[in-house]
Amino acid sequence: MSERAASLVSVAMAFPHASATQQDLASIALQASAELRDRDDVIRRLYEGTKVSTRGVCVLDADGSQRFFPPAGEVQRSTRERIAAWALHASEMGVRAGADALKRGGVAPHHITHVITASCTGFTSPGIDQALIEQLGIPPIVQRVHVGFMGCHAMINALRVARAIAISEPDSVILVVAAEVCSVHFQHEHLSTDRIIANALFADGAGACVVAGSAAKARLSFRPLAAIAGTAATIIPGTRDAMSWTMGDHGFVMSLSKDVPAIIEREVRGWLGACLDSQGLALADIRSWCVHPGGPRVLESVQRALGLPADALEDSHAVLREHGNMSSPTVLAILERRLARDAHAWPCVMLAFGPGLTAEAAVMRAE
Numbered sequence: 001m002s003e004r005a006a007s008l009v010s011v012a013m014a015f016p017h018a019s020a021t022q023q024d025l026a027s028i029a030l031q032a033s034a035e036l037r038d039r040d041d042v043i044r045r046l047y048e049g050t051k052v053s054t055r056g057v058c059v060l061d062a063d064g065s066q067r068f069f070p071p072a073g074e075v076q077r078s079t080r081e082r083i084a085a086w087a088l089h090a091s092e093m094g095v096r097a098g099a100d101a102l103k104r105g106g107v108a109p110h111h112i113t114h115v116i117t118a119s120c121t122g123f124t125s126p127g128i129d130q131a132l133i134e135q136l137g138i139p140p141i142v143q144r145v146h147v148g149f150m151g152c153h154a155m156i157n158a159l160r161v162a163r164a165i166a167i168s169e170p171d172s173v174i175l176v177v178a179a180e181v182c183s184v185h186f187q188h189e190h191l192s193t194d195r196i197i198a199n200a201l202f203a204d205g206a207g208a209c210v211v212a213g214s215a216a217k218a219r220l221s222f223r224p225l226a227a228i229a230g231t232a233a234t235i236i237p238g239t240r241d242a243m244s245w246t247m248g249d250h251g252f253v254m255s256l257s258k259d260v261p262a263i264i265e266r267e268v269r270g271w272l273g274a275c276l277d278s279q280g281l282a283l284a285d286i287r288s289w290c291v292h293p294g295g296p297r298v299l300e301s302v303q304r305a306l307g308l309p310a311d312a313l314e315d316s317h318a319v320l321r322e323h324g325n326m327s328s329p330t331v332l333a334i335l336e337r338r339l340a341r342d343a344h345a346w347p348c349v350m351l352a353f354g355p356g357l358t359a360e361a362a363v364m365r366a367e
Contacts (some may be wrong), residue, residue, distance in 0.1 A: 006166035007217050008364060009173075009210040010105030011336045014096035015057035015323065016204045017087070020064050022047050025055060033188045034072040037052035046193070047200040051296040051317070054325035055203035057183045058089035069186060076250040082184040086122030088243060090179035091131035097329075098132050098177050099277035101208035109137040111173045111220060116161055118147040118154040118178040118328050120245060121185060121252065125213075128179060138175070152247055152292050153355030154167055154178060154328040155207065156362050159350075160231040161213040170213035171219070178328040179206035185251035198254040200304050207329030207336075225339065226346050226364040232275035236267050239357035260294070263357060265301035272306070272351070272361060281347060288345035289313055290334040292352035293320035302351065 019029075020177045026047040029115045030036050036043055059068035068085065069077060094117070102109060115138065117252035129144045162174045175203045189197050212222055236242075242257040274280060283306055291302050293316045303313055315337045319330060326333065333351045338345050346366040353359050 004167045004170055005276060006163040006213050006228040007214070007222065007367060008228055009107065009222050009224050009258055010101045011209045011225065011339065012097050012104055012207070013329065013333050014206045015353050016058045016093065018058070018060035018061070018062055018064065019054050019056045021054055021211050022052050022200070023049070024064060025057070026200070027332055028066055028194055029186070032069045032072055032186065033191065035189055035191045038070070043196065045055045046196050050197065050201045052201065053321045056205055057098055058181050058204045059085065059183050065299060068184075072158045072188075076188050076289045079247060079249060079251055080249045083122045083124065084105050085184045086181045087124050087128070089204065089231070090119055090122060090206065091128045093204070094128050094132055094177045094179035094208070095135045097179070097206040097208035098136055098175055099174065101210050102136065104234070105210045105222065106221075107173060107210050111170070111216070112142055113305045114143045114145070114165055114174040116145045116147065116158045116174060116176045118150070118176075119160045119180055120149045120151050120327060121180045121182055121206055123148055124223060132175070132177060135318050142207070145225070149245070149278065151358075152294060152327045152330065153329050153352035153354040153358060153360035156231060156350060156360040159228060159362050163228045163231065166211050166213040168340045170215035172213045173216045174211040175208065176211060177206065177208045180204060180331070182327055185253075187251065193259075194256040195254065197295070198256065201240060201325045203324030205326035205329050205333065205355070207332030209332060212286055212306070226348070227367045229363045229365040230279050231349045231362045233360045235273045235291040236263060236357045236359065237268060237345035242357045243355045260357065261297040261301040264298060264353060264359070267303045268302060268359060269305045271359060272349070275361055276363070283307070283365070284348065286347050286349050288314070288338050288344045288348040289344070290331050290338060290348060290350040291316045292331050293317065293325055294353055295325070296320065298353065332359060
């Protein structure tokens with residue numbers, strides 16, 4: 001391993017305190033939107049088609065009911081109100097995930113030299129990074145980076161930044177936290193099929209990891225999980241309108257073309273093959289896959305395109321089923337699940353897609 005390297009020290013997740021079944025969430029949606037009246041069967045089929053069984057939802061009360069969104073016909077929550085809720089819940093989950101990542105890695109808060117945060121479901125300044133610093137006891141001289149509004153692939157962007165810092169500053173110890181509260185952006189009106197599916201698919205959660213440079217690893221006697229060997233990205237030409245995430249008066253709005261799975265299936269193999277080749281790897285060398293579950297059809301498309309065995313994306317399907325699509329932290333949930341089954345799951349590829357249409361990958365290797 002190179003003298004200057006980036007080590008993944010620990011991974012941790014935090015989920016909302018409340019969750020609900022997909023059918024209960026369909027019932028909540030039917031009560032909240034006047035446009036869904038008399039569409040009960042259609043909505044329940046669309047919710048079931050996501051292959052999600054349960055989702056963590058921050059705006060739910062402990063008993064599974066919700067008071068955040070008004071009943072159908074009343075004035076909707078403004079974007080300002082939704083972002084205020086995001087700041088509260090993203091900070092709370094981010095602190096829990098960050099604390100667990102520090103504990104699992106045997107990292108003291110004063111060891112942290114950099115904090116990187118990622119989120120696309122809200123923003124404020126001071127941001128959630130300051131909540132992490134204050135509540136976890138990280139020194140105020142810590143250096144900070146925020147990866148904002150990039151979408152489901154933002155954790156890989158954050159890992160790219162962490163890797164660059166670790167390589168250029170070998171004594172660095174970096175806490176990376178991605179926190180999303182997708183539920184605050186539930187859409188009540190102008191409900192095209194893609195907006196209904198977005199309502200049905202996205203969930204809340206936070207993921208954290210610690211990344212260390214080679215000198216810090218040696219000085220602090222860390223026992224890393226793996227090395228972050230490299231990352232890659234591509235914007236697929238001609239797909240700018242295939243997926244977007246924009247601000248509206250009543251929350252952020254997702255648009256999602258039905259062609260996205262087909263685009264991914266057509267494009268991913270050639271690009272990813274070149275990425276792996278630069279690492280001296282082939283598809284057959286990869287022992288585990290952490291593919292972001294943008295939806296069941298996306299996973300099926302990736303599996304077909306890469307010629308993967310039937311069980312290769314088992315962890316991605318399981319996280320989608322048990323937690324829904326949490327946007328940026330989801331790939332960490334998949335990695336955490338994989339490591340619980342196999343602590344030596346290397347080489348591993350993390351793969352995610354987002355607006356643009358963009359694809360991002362990270363390659364993890366044994367140290």
